Amino acid sequence: MVQNNLDFEQPLIELEEKITELTNFMEERDINLTDEIKRLETRADKLREEIYSQLEPWQILKIARHVERPTTMDYINLICDDFIELHGDRSFGDDQALIGGIGKIDNLPVTIVGHQKGKETKDNIKRNFGMAHPEGYRKALRLIKQAEKFNRPIIALVNTPGAYPGIGAEERGQAEAIAKNMMEMAGVEVPIIVVVTGEGGSGGALGIGVGDRVFMLEYTYYSVCSPEACAAILWKDSDKAKTAAKALRLTAKDLLDLGVIDDIIAEPPGGAHKDYKRSADLLKERLTQEINQLEELETDELIENRYNKFRTMGYIKKEVEEKIDESIESCG
Known part of the structure; x- marks a missing residue:
């Protein structure tokens, strides 16, 4: 499936493309790059976790x-x-x-x-x-x-x-x-x-x-x-x-x-x-x-x-209600 990538994923996309390039190169040239690929995959997993743990509401949308x-x-x-x-x-x-x-x-x-x-x-x-x-x-x-x-x-x-x-x-x-x-x-x-x-x-x-x-x-x-x-x-x-x-x-x-x-x-x-x-x-x-x-x-x-x-949806907690009352009083 061809995927339409999102702008905030760009650093991750570039890293994944590098992994793909190295994997293909290793297969074509019969060179062992397994350790390097594993290091990049670990970096990619960490970067993915960082990106998706800090998403803004607009990005989630x-x-x-x-x-x-x-x-x-x-x-x-x-x-x-x-x-x-x-x-x-x-x-x-x-x-x-x-x-x-x-x-x-x-x-x-x-x-x-x-x-x-x-x-x-x-x-x-x-x-x-x-x-x-x-x-x-x-x-x-x-x-x-x-x-x-x-x-x-x-x-x-x-x-x-x-x-x-x-x-x-x-x-x-x-x-x-x-x-x-x-x-x-x-x-x-x-x-x-x-x-x-x-x-x-x-x-x-x-x-x-x-x-x-x-x-x-x-x-x-x-x-x-x-x-x-x-x-x-x-x-x-x-x-x-x-x-x-x-x-x-x-x-x-x-x-x-x-x-x-x-x-x-x-x-x-x-x-x-x-x-x-x-x-x-x-x-x-x-x-x-x-x-x-x-x-x-x-x-x-x-x-x-x-x-x-x-x-019960929309119930205002007592401490919030008190803050609202204080705001109303301060407005005169």
């Missing part, structure tokens, strides 16, 4: 948007023993930006819904760049209610810059479709696990984002709006997107600290796009673990825990 990042269908193909895609919302049409169906993970039947992006221009146009229409969210809800009827756990894979804001989507009730999904998912009587696998943009993400567990892959973001949109709204200047990315607290680490998500699922070194299989293995391991735990709960307890989980 670039990884989350990487064109070669695994899509929902990539993950489905790697974690499921079998999968049948189901189509249509039984009302308007079949949205290619939000897919879903029935699969088996280690012989456990599950329903999976998720945003689907393309890998190249033609496919991205077909998938509308992962921006779902109302019929996409209504299809997802149809499959979610079907899963509830047949007692199948639900997995929702989120990867969208946002719901499609076009005139047709608004005419067909985009906001209503998202709001209804959130309301219905809050009361579904089977386990729901939500994982942000790339971009978690605004209401487009929330439309399939209510669950008993909400996870984020390591190099993803989850936000009320994109940094570009935030910068345009607050400063009337999209060039301040990097500043907005930091202010929005949109990284997995930020959101774990804020209590918005339950945990972070690790990615392979360099990001999920560097090793699809390893990324899928890490995801599958966590999904099976959480499903087994959630299925032990009684239905009433499952729903109550889910309700309380979302009701």
